[in-house]
Amino acid sequence: MTTAEITADEARDEPAWRALLRRIDFRQYGMIIALAVIVVLFGVTTDGVLLRPLNVTNLIMQNSYVLVLAIGMMLVIVNGHIDLSVGSVAAFVGAITGVMMVTWDWPWLATVAVALVVGALIGAWQGFWIAYVRIPSFIVTLAGMLLFRGLAQTVLKGQSLAPFPEAFRQLSSGYLPQVGKFSGLHMITVGLGVLASLAVIWIEISSRRRRAEYGLPPGSWVWSVVKLAALIAVINAFAFQLARYRGLPVVGILLIVLIIAYSFVMNSSVAGRRVYAVGGNEKAALLSGVKTKKVSFGVFVNMGVLAALAGLIFAGRLNAATPQAGVNFELDAIAAAFIGGASASGGVGKVIGAIVGALVMGVMNNGMSIIGMDVNLQQVVKGAVLLAAVAFDVYNKNKSK
Amino acid sequence: MGTTTLSTDLILQMRGITKEFPGVRALDGVTFHVRRGEIHALVGENGAGKSTLMKVLSGVYPHGDYEGEIVLNGQAAEFGSIRDSEHAGVVIIHQELALVPQLSIAENLFLGNEQSRAGLIDWHATTSRAVQVMRKVGLREEPGRLVAGLGVGKQQLIEIAKALTKDVKLLILDEPTAALNETDSANLLRLLRDLREHGVTSILISHKLNEVLAVADSITVLRDGRTVETLDVRGDAVDEDRIIKGMVGRDLENRYPPRENPKIGEVFFEVHDWNVYHPEIADRHLVRDAALNVRRGEIVGLAGLMGAGRTELAMSVFGRAYGARISGRIVKDGKELKLKTVADAIDAGLAYVTEDRKAYGLHLDEDIRRNVTLADLPRVSKRGVIDKLAETAVAERLREALRIKTPSVFQRTGHLSGGNQQKVVLGKWIFSEPDLLILDEPTRGIDVGAKYEIYLIIQRLAAEGKGILVISSELPELLGICDRIYAMSAGRITGQLPAAEATQEALMRLMTATANGGGRQA
Numbered sequence: 001m002t003t004a005e006i007t008a009d010e011a012r013d014e015p016a017w018r019a020l021l022r023r024i025d026f027r028q029y030g031m032i033i034a035l036a037v038i039v040v041l042f043g044v045t046t047d048g049v050l051l052r053p054l055n056v057t058n059l060i061m062q063n064s065y066v067l068v069l070a071i072g073m074m075l076v077i078v079n080g081h082i083d084l085s086v087g088s089v090a091a092f093v094g095a096i097t098g099v100m101m102v103t104w105d106w107p108w109l110a111t112v113a114v115a116l117v118v119g120a121l122i123g124a125w126q127g128f129w130i131a132y133v134r135i136p137s138f139i140v141t142l143a144g145m146l147l148f149r150g151l152a153q154t155v156l157k158g159q160s161l162a163p164f165p166e167a168f169r170q171l172s173s174g175y176l177p178q179v180g181k182f183s184g185l186h187m188i189t190v191g192l193g194v195l196a197s198l199a200v201i202w203i204e205i206s207s208r209r210r211r212a213e214y215g216l217p218p219g220s221w222v223w224s225v226v227k228l229a230a231l232i233a234v235i236n237a238f239a240f241q242l243a244r245y246r247g248l249p250v251v252g253i254l255l256i257v258l259i260i261a262y263s264f265v266m267n268s269s270v271a272g273r274r275v276y277a278v279g280g281n282e283k284a285a286l287l288s289g290v291k292t293k294k295v296s297f298g299v300f301v302n303m304g305v306l307a308a309l310a311g312l313i314f315a316g317r318l319n320a321a322t323p324q325a326g327v328n329f330e331l332d333a334i335a336a337a338f339i340g341g342a343s344a345s346g347g348v349g350k351v352i353g354a355i356v357g358a359l360v361m362g363v364m365n366n367g368m369s370i371i372g373m374d375v376n377l378q379q380v381v382k383g384a385v386l387l388a389a390v391a392f393d394v395y396n397k398n399k400s401k
Numbered sequence: 402m403g404t405t406t407l408s409t410d411l412i413l414q415m416r417g418i419t420k421e422f423p424g425v426r427a428l429d430g431v432t433f434h435v436r437r438g439e440i441h442a443l444v445g446e447n448g449a450g451k452s453t454l455m456k457v458l459s460g461v462y463p464h465g466d467y468e469g470e471i472v473l474n475g476q477a478a479e480f481g482s483i484r485d486s487e488h489a490g491v492v493i494i495h496q497e498l499a500l501v502p503q504l505s506i507a508e509n510l511f512l513g514n515e516q517s518r519a520g521l522i523d524w525h526a527t528t529s530r531a532v533q534v535m536r537k538v539g540l541r542e543e544p545g546r547l548v549a550g551l552g553v554g555k556q557q558l559i560e561i562a563k564a565l566t567k568d569v570k571l572l573i574l575d576e577p578t579a580a581l582n583e584t585d586s587a588n589l590l591r592l593l594r595d596l597r598e599h600g601v602t603s604i605l606i607s608h609k610l611n612e613v614l615a616v617a618d619s620i621t622v623l624r625d626g627r628t629v630e631t632l633d634v635r636g637d638a639v640d641e642d643r644i645i646k647g648m649v650g651r652d653l654e655n656r657y658p659p660r661e662n663p664k665i666g667e668v669f670f671e672v673h674d675w676n677v678y679h680p681e682i683a684d685r686h687l688v689r690d691a692a693l694n695v696r697r698g699e700i701v702g703l704a705g706l707m708g709a710g711r712t713e714l715a716m717s718v719f720g721r722a723y724g725a726r727i728s729g730r731i732v733k734d735g736k737e738l739k740l741k742t743v744a745d746a747i748d749a750g751l752a753y754v755t756e757d758r759k760a761y762g763l764h765l766d767e768d769i770r771r772n773v774t775l776a777d778l779p780r781v782s783k784r785g786v787i788d789k790l791a792e793t794a795v796a797e798r799l800r801e802a803l804r805i806k807t808p809s810v811f812q813r814t815g816h817l818s819g820g821n822q823q824k825v826v827l828g829k830w831i832f833s834e835p836d837l838l839i840l841d842e843p844t845r846g847i848d849v850g851a852k853y854e855i856y857l858i859i860q861r862l863a864a865e866g867k868g869i870l871v872i873s874s875e876l877p878e879l880l881g882i883c884d885r886i887y888a889m890s891a892g893r894i895t896g897q898l899p900a901a902e903a904t905q906e907a908l909m910r911l912m913t914a915t916a917n918g919g920g921r922q923a
Contacts, residue, residue: 269782273778281760287719288775347767
């Protein structure tokens with residue numbers, strides 16, 4: 001029986017809404033649905049404050065560095081490892097950035113370039129111990145967490161360095177320029193929303209056409225339309241809210257580029273496929289000719305670069321390099337990856353999942369602050385959500401076995 | 402039968418033992434009687450049911466998990482766990498030693514049975530009792546020494562000493578000499594005889610028939626989960642040929658597709674002077690001076706009992722995927738190959754289909770499509786980007802060609818049956834377009850119908866001019882599908898036979914041949 005026949009058969013004896021519900025893969029979309037529920041919940045309990053233009057903009061800016069870390073952390077976890085050092089690495093990179101730009105008065109572009117290279121070297125250092133010496137990543141990065149925190153404090157001598165030049169701060173706090181005023185909207189942002197809508201429609205159509213070329217079943221039209229409609233609605237609502245304030249932040253563009261690039265790498269590139277293969281079954285990957293050590297090494301180099309980037313964004317946003325930057329960032333990034341569907345045993349997880357997971361945490365933080373919940377209780381709620389999300393995932397996995 | 406030479410007092414009677422696993426009947430009405438004070442050998446091919454029978458006896462499979470009855474010392478035995486059976490004096494020593502390397506000899510001896518007073522370890526009693534049992538097994542070591550630094554032979558003695566601390570009445574040894582060198586093996590056999598003098602009854606599972614004949618009083622032969630016969634070594638005239646006949650004497654039905662005029666070409670793949678050592682235990686020589694060759698279009702078999710070094714040979718050839726201190730030459734199409742990594746081996750046109758498809762062959766969380774392309778992703782990619790539709794089309798083609806029974810190639814491989822999983826692994830290596838395919842136990846754990854399909858696939862690959870090297874523990878399988886068969890024993894290739902001249906008996910003789918002349922060269 002082909003898939004089409006199965007659907008036709010089952011459609012006969014159940015109402016249309018149930019057929020549609022059954023089509024939704026809860027394991028895949030569960031967290032997106034959870035995010036939607038949380039957004040609606042806090043949207044209501046905060047009397048709509050959560051979704052106001054200023055707050056939506058803040059949400060992106062406040063969570064930008066965790067989102068960057070979550071992307072890299074997802075790769076690390078898919079690869080079957082963990083990285084506890086990213087917060088300290090971000091702090092250390094922030095610290096040397098401060099020294100280079102504030103004390104030595106270096107141009108910002110050169111500083112950023114050096115900072116990213118330092119991040120790569122740190123990643124290579126940790127990747128070497130993990131991939132080639134085969135020390136568990138938990139231990140190597142725990143050591144890194146202490147080591148780079150200490151180095152950050154040493155470099156800064158316990159003091160903060162400030163302020164950064166204006167151009168550098170654009171990275172974390174700037175907005176796209178405004179062109180022409182039209183009923184108070186930021187037109188470039190609205191335009192980008194429309195462009196993105198056209199892009200997703202084009203992607204869907206061309207993928208259907210290519211499936212047909214290869215003689216594969218293209219899947220139901222209805223589902224394509226429902227999916228596209230939901231996606232376009234979300235994209236444009238988001239763009240519209242941003243446009244009502246000051247438009248898309250610069251860091252928002254950076255995030256979009258990173259999300260698209262990393263999703264592409266993980267979904268469609270040979271390199272990404274090998275990251276999954278090593279995390280899912282390292283021995284089988286090795287026997288299939290995958291250079292497993294190189295893959296793990298590369299994943300940690302990448303994490304180092306992204307941790308450096310997060311350190312730069314955070315320093316820019318704070319407008320200071322401080323030795324206490326990035327405390328607990330690693331925990332937020334790890335939580336985001338697991339809430340977003342990563343498997344602790346490796347081999348499973350998507351970049352978009354890490355983003356959704358980070359947004360779940362971000363929206364909850366923000367929403368709970370707005371309604372004035374006790375800060376201590378907020379921690380309890382976040383812990384409970386993390387556990388519940390992973391329990392839900394494990395439950396689903398067992399059910400499908 | 403010359404039963405008069407020994408007492409007829411039975412310490413153990415197992416009657417009508419049947420044990421089923423999903424889809425397989427591992428034991429089918431087995432009867433097994435052991436007399437008090439004897440050494441009773443249990444022999445049979447891999448998969449004949451020896452280990453399963455001993456697991457039933459020792460409570461690994463609890464009472465109720467199997468059919469049939471066990472009478473031990475005149476009482477019905479219904480063990481719910483290993484603890485129960487140990488309590489009754491049955492101790493099993495597994496092939497994989499169960500010692501904790503970070504603990505001392507004395508601590509290991511009393512592990513789970515600590516000499517203690519009021520919950521505190523009585524170190525004096527521990528040490529003095531340890532010295533006592535160590536003397537009994539002839540182990541001259543400090544009781545406080547860590548097990549980690551000891552050789553396998555001494556570790557084996559510790560296991561036996563540990564059994565003695567538990568007041569053992571029936572000692573079961575599963576392949577005790579498989580990992581030992583000749584001196585250690587001889588010592589161990591001597592110890593077994595000593596223990597017999599002191600009234601300990603032993604059951605010895607072994608593939609080494611010369612050793613079995615040297616120490617055993619009786620031999621029970623199992624085949625395909627049934628008892629074939631019990632031989633009395635003292636009374637009857639028993640030799641290796643007699644045992645081998647019992648082990649392999651099964652009829653060959655139409656379980657193998659006919660091999661019709663195969664087109665066999667020139668030798669294109671050769672291995673010379675191949676030596677491999679264990680990756681952790683430096684002095685364990687796993688493959689010794691092995692040499693073999695494969696012709697184009699030829700299906701070559703590699704026979705051997707467990708531990709003979711077949712997988713180690715294959716994996717070390719496959720880009721040094723296993724082993725240490727590997728030396729020797731690989732020649733393909735007249736050119737010597739330097740294969741340092743698996744990727745090198747794949748590039749050189751080699752493929753290795755592992756014997757353990759779940760642990761080493763598949764990504765069970767991923768779908769068929771992503772599994773079959775892994776060994777050669779560049780073939781479905783452009784500039785590092787995978788063309789997923791081309792990939793899906795490739796997977797679809799393989800699914801049809803190999804008749805993998807599944808609704809789509811997006812099915813997770815963890816959900817497939819063993820036969821279909823094996824086809825996915827084969828598909829992966831067919832996709833990599835190798836010249837030489839090494840198939841390690843290609844039909845292990847899959848049903849008869851799927852086996853036949855795998856044989857057809859193997860023949861088709863050979864007909865395309867590829868060389869095939871099949872490792873199998875099932876001799877009829879090798880005889881049924883191969884053109885030529887090598888036999889390995891204790892790391893050496895002990896001979897080769899054209900399939901037309903080979904018999905199970907002749908192969909078994911080569912497979913049980915030992916360096917000190919237990920078997921004979923054919």
